[in-house]
Structures are given as structure tokens and as C-alpha cells.
Amino acid sequence: MTSVRPPHPPSRDGAIARAAAHFASGAFLKDLDRRVALRTESQITERDRELRGYLTDEMVPTLAALGFASSIVDNPVAGRGPFLIAERREGDNLPTALIYGHGDVVRGHEGQWRDGLSPWTITVDGERWYGRGTADNKGQHSINIAALAQVMAERGGSLGFNAKILIEMGEEAGSPGLRKIAEIHREALAADVLIASDGPRLSAERPTIFLGSRGALNIDLSVALRVGAHHSGNWGGLLANPGTILANAIASLVDRRGCILLDALRPKEIPTAVKQALADVKVGGGPNDPQIDRDWGEPGLTPEERVFGWNTLEVLAFETGNPSAPVNAVPPSAKATLQLRFVVGTDPVAALEAIRAHFARNDFAQVEVSASRNEVFAATRLDPTDPWVGWALASLAKTSGKKPALLPNLGGSIPNDVFAEVLGLPTIWVPHSYPACSQHAPDEHLLGPVAEEGLRIMAGLFWDLGEADRMIVKPPQETRRR
Structure with a gap:
């Protein structure tokens, strides 16, 4: 980027105006x-060629224009997508932000989108920008990179802070290799904060x-009693039914209203700071959101506390016999996949052992318990009282004129544990999508007004990080992830 001083004194408002103009011009959409x-x-x-090409052909030149030096790092997991690590250094006495995104997407599902829509071309229909990756995650990291460019243009070619960027190409496959990359390149990724x-x-x-996310553990349960099915008229009542056994085993873990019964799978409490933050948010109510079942889940908690502050145990799949073409026979086996979404304080390894011990105590020894092959995401949560949180909230409020929502952690799961635990960073996530974006499904879309506001609030946030008189206290690392 050419270092040209703007005709007016550089200002926060100027950077935000540049971000708005960048959107209005159509350059961001292009x-x-x-x-x-x-x-x-x-x-x-x-898709290895496409995954690598996104970094070499798209990200590297885009970041080079902003003064970033980039390197492509092969994934330590064979057959998985590479990583990009880029850095722009402006001074040893300046703070350093690590900025993360992922350039991979889920399957395009061609032919399943609305008539006239392609997953590989953006179609603008009113406020909606349809296309695979518009919301998850190409649109989101593109907003952040474009905001960096607007701040640099306003400051005459400077950010006012050091910036590092990590782009992975395997998040939608469970982020294989990300933790190892963070361990190997710990110094190259060292920073003061993740944004x-x-x-x-x-x-x-x-x-x-x-400020983090719930963890996710998928659990496979299986009951295999014999080879082959046997006629239910001749053998029903004489042979143990694996479907019945498995259904009752699951019912001993979670009741008919979705309340977890096994204490080892439940959090001890919701911290006061988390309760206070959740008192100011409301989940659901959007035009495309499902109706919340008010009597489902842990009694005595608000819907927001149930999804952001508590653990849930969901039955994702259950199969016995042949559901699509039932026959009159006692099936030989049954299997199910459960998912434990858990908050900070729950150990997924201990949870598995607790389920095995519970089944052994309660005459369900026939039920085999194992972790599925899905990646296990740990639960993380930056303390809501951390100074970085107050700083970020104030910045977003100043730019948008709105009171931002503060979620102590996302209800879903992302690899935030790599940044919080391996790199030891306070983690600030500013999402630019919305709940009904159809991510992972046909008709995925980004909302134009959210993207425009995202560009402005990120320009304001990055501007504030580069202010010479900023005072962001860095608390001891061990206090950050309560």
C-alpha cells in the first residue's frame, strides 16, 4: 500500500467513513x-489445489498490498489443508493483534439452492447476498481485512499496532492440525489479543x-447382542431387545424434557459475571428462528442461560432395525450418537468415563461407549470482566450507536481453545453473520446491512487499537478464562 497522507487530519470518523464508502462503491462485494x-x-x-490456491492466489497478494509478509505452512495432518501465517510489524512498543479466519467452506450442495442461485457466485437479492462462504467464513474475514485497509489508508499507511493473521483451510473439517500449528509456531503467533x-x-x-465457545463431544453408544434378527412373534419376550436397552440407557442420562440427569455431565454453577452478561441478551425471536420450547432443558434457567451458560445433551441419531422398512423381528443391535455441548469446567474425558461407570452401576453393561471420530472442542470463556472486553464493547458502542450484546461464550463450538489455551490469549470475537444465515445449508447468505455495519465497527475497533493514548491493562493469564 502506498503511504499517502490524507488531505484532512487522520481521524476515527475518517476511517469509519472510508469503510462505509468502500462498501457503497461495490469494491467489497467484488x-x-x-x-x-x-x-x-x-x-x-x-480440493487440495483449491484450498492452497485460496491462500496463494487470493490471501497472499491481498495482504502483501497491506504490507504483510506471508508464509504458507503445510498441515501436520496428512491430506489436510494448509495454513497462512502473515505479519505486519510496526514497532516493538506497540500492541500486537492476532486476527483469525478460515477460507474453507462446507460442501456447496449444488442443485439444492433456490432457483437461480449458485453456491459459487454471489447473488444479491435485496439485503441478502447468497453464496457459499458469504457468512461462514469468507465474508467475515474479508470484512476484517478490508477494515484494516481503511484504517491504513486513513493513517497514511500505518495501522498503529502490529498485526498477525492466521487463515486455516480446514475448520469445516474439524480444524485438524490447528492445535499442532499453534504449538509449533507459538512464537510466530504470539500476540496480546485475538480479534x-x-x-x-x-x-x-x-x-x-x-468471548469463547462451548465445547463439543460426540458420543457413540452401541448395543450388539447377537448376529441376525429373529421373528418377533416366535422370539419376542424371550430375547433382549437392543433398541429397548439403548433407549432406556439414554433415558437414564437425560429426561423427557431434556434435563441432564447424570451429575458428572452438569456444570456446578453459572458464574455471577456470566449471569449478569446473559441478563442483557435475548435469544430467538427472529423471523426465521424456530419457536423456543420454554419447558425444555434445565429447570430454573432462562433460555439464554440454558444455551450459553449450561451443558446440553442431545440425541443426534438413533437406529435399530431398519427404520425405512421395518420388519417383524427383534433386531440384533442398536446404535446412537449423542452430543454433549459443555461450558468451562466440564472435562470431556471425565464425562466419557462417568457415562461408562453410570451404565455399569445401572445394569446397562451391554452398552458400549466411545467418543466419535469428530474433533473434540474444549470449552473456553474469557472472563467478562477482563479489560479487553470493556474496551471492545465501548468501541463497538461508539461506532454503531447501539449497546452491543455480550455473550460470555458462543452456544456452538469453535477452536477457541487453541488461542486461549495454547497461545494464552484473551479472545475477542466480533461476528458479522446472523442466526438465520443458513450457514452449512443451501441458500447460505450474508446480510448486506450487517456487512456494512461490520466494516464500520471493525474500522473503529482497529483504529482504537492503534491510538497512542490507549490503556488496555493486561491481567495475569491465569485469570482470563474463568
């Missing part, structure tokens, strides 16, 4: 359309910050 066209489906093994964007806002209208 950049995003080019990135969406790259078929970076990490769940398809034959990243993924997932949805609380609602389209309200800027949101979240």
Missing part, C-alpha cells in the same frame, strides 16, 4: 465474489461480542 468463486470445500478430499470473527450475532440488528 472482492468477496472473487473469493466465493473458489471451491474450497474442505470436506472433499480432492476474530465467526459465527452469528445474537440478532441481525445488534452488534455482538463473544
Whole structure:
């Protein structure tokens, strides 16, 4: 980027105005359309060339224009997508922000989108920008990179802080290799704070910050009693039914209203700071959101506390016999997959052992328990009282004129544990999507007004990080992830 001083004194308002103009000009849409066209489906093994090309052909030149030196790092997990690590250094006495995003997407599902829509071309229909990756995550990290460019243009070629960027190409496949990359390149990724964007806002209208995510553990349960099925008229009542056994085993873990019964799978409490933050947010109520079942889940908690502050145990799949063509026979086996979404304080390894011990105590020894092959995401949560949180909330409020929503953690799961635990960073996530964006499904879309506001609030946030008189206290690391 050419270092040219603007004709007016550099200002925060000037950087934000540049971000708005960048959006209005169509330049942001043009950049995003080019990135969406790259078929970076990490769940398809034959996409290595596209995954690598997104970094070499798109990210490297884009970041080079902003003065970043980039390197492409091979994934330590064979057959998985590479990583990009980029750095722009402006001074040893300046703070350093690590900015994260992922350039891979889920399968495009061609032919399943609305008539006239392609996953690989952005179609603008009113406020909606349709295309695979517009919301998850190409649109989100494109907003952040564009905001950096507007701040640099306003400051005459300077950010006012050091910046590092990490782009991975395997998040939609469970982020294989990300933790190892962080361990190997710990020094190259060292920073004072993580500023990243993924997932949805609380609602389209309200800027949101979240500080971590719930963990996720998928659990496979199986009961295999014999080889082959036997006629239910001749053998029913004489042979143990694995479907019945498995159904009752699951019912001993979670009741008919979704309340977890096994204490080892439940949090001890919701911290006061988390309760206070959740008192100011409201989940659901959007035009495309499902109706919340008020009597489902842990009694005595608000809906917001149940999804952001508590553990849930969901039955994802259950199969015995042949559900699509039942026959009159006692099936030989049954299997199910459960998912434990858990907050900070729950140990997923201990949870598995607790389920095994519970089944052994309660005459369900026939039920085999194992972790599924899905990646286990740990639960993380930056303390809501951390000074970085107050700083970020104030910045978003100043830019948007709205009170931002603060979520102590996302209800879903992202690899935030790599940044919080391996790199030891306070983690600030500013999402630019919304709950009804259809991510992972046909008709995925980004909302134009949310993208425009996202550009402005990130320009304001990055401007504030580069202010010479900023005072952001860095508390001891051990206090950050309560």
C-alpha cells in the first residue's frame, strides 16, 4: 500500500467513513465474489489445489498490498489443508493483534439452492447476498481485512499496532492440525489479543461480542447382542431387545424434557459475571428462528442461560432395525450418537468415563461407549470482566450507536481453545453473520446491512487499537478464562 497522507487530519470518523464508502462503491462485494468463486470445500478430499490456491492466489497478494509478509505452512495432518501465517510489524512498543479466519467452506450442495442461485457466485437479492462462504467464513474475514485497509489508508499507511493473521483451510473439517500449528509456531503467533470473527450475532440488528465457545463431544453408544434378527412373534419376550436397552440407557442420562440427569455431565454453577452478561441478551425471536420450547432443558434457567451458560445433551441419531422398512423381528443391535455441548469446567474425558461407570452401576453393561471420530472442542470463556472486553464493547458502542450484546461464550463450538489455551490469549470475537444465515445449508447468505455495519465497527475497533493514548491493562493469564 502506498503511504499517502490524507488531505484532512487522520481521524476515527475518517476511517469509519472510508469503510462505509468502500462498501457503497461495490469494491467489497467484488472482492468477496472473487473469493466465493473458489471451491474450497474442505470436506472433499480432492480440493487440495483449491484450498492452497485460496491462500496463494487470493490471501497472499491481498495482504502483501497491506504490507504483510506471508508464509504458507503445510498441515501436520496428512491430506489436510494448509495454513497462512502473515505479519505486519510496526514497532516493538506497540500492541500486537492476532486476527483469525478460515477460507474453507462446507460442501456447496449444488442443485439444492433456490432457483437461480449458485453456491459459487454471489447473488444479491435485496439485503441478502447468497453464496457459499458469504457468512461462514469468507465474508467475515474479508470484512476484517478490508477494515484494516481503511484504517491504513486513513493513517497514511500505518495501522498503529502490529498485526498477525492466521487463515486455516480446514475448520469445516474439524480444524485438524490447528492445535499442532499453534504449538509449533507459538512464537510466530504470539500476540496480546485475538480479534476474530465467526459465527452469528445474537440478532441481525445488534452488534455482538463473544468471548469463547462451548465445547463439543460426540458420543457413540452401541448395543450388539447377537448376529441376525429373529421373528418377533416366535422370539419376542424371550430375547433382549437392543433398541429397548439403548433407549432406556439414554433415558437414564437425560429426561423427557431434556434435563441432564447424570451429575458428572452438569456444570456446578453459572458464574455471577456470566449471569449478569446473559441478563442483557435475548435469544430467538427472529423471523426465521424456530419457536423456543420454554419447558425444555434445565429447570430454573432462562433460555439464554440454558444455551450459553449450561451443558446440553442431545440425541443426534438413533437406529435399530431398519427404520425405512421395518420388519417383524427383534433386531440384533442398536446404535446412537449423542452430543454433549459443555461450558468451562466440564472435562470431556471425565464425562466419557462417568457415562461408562453410570451404565455399569445401572445394569446397562451391554452398552458400549466411545467418543466419535469428530474433533473434540474444549470449552473456553474469557472472563467478562477482563479489560479487553470493556474496551471492545465501548468501541463497538461508539461506532454503531447501539449497546452491543455480550455473550460470555458462543452456544456452538469453535477452536477457541487453541488461542486461549495454547497461545494464552484473551479472545475477542466480533461476528458479522446472523442466526438465520443458513450457514452449512443451501441458500447460505450474508446480510448486506450487517456487512456494512461490520466494516464500520471493525474500522473503529482497529483504529482504537492503534491510538497512542490507549490503556488496555493486561491481567495475569491465569485469570482470563474463568
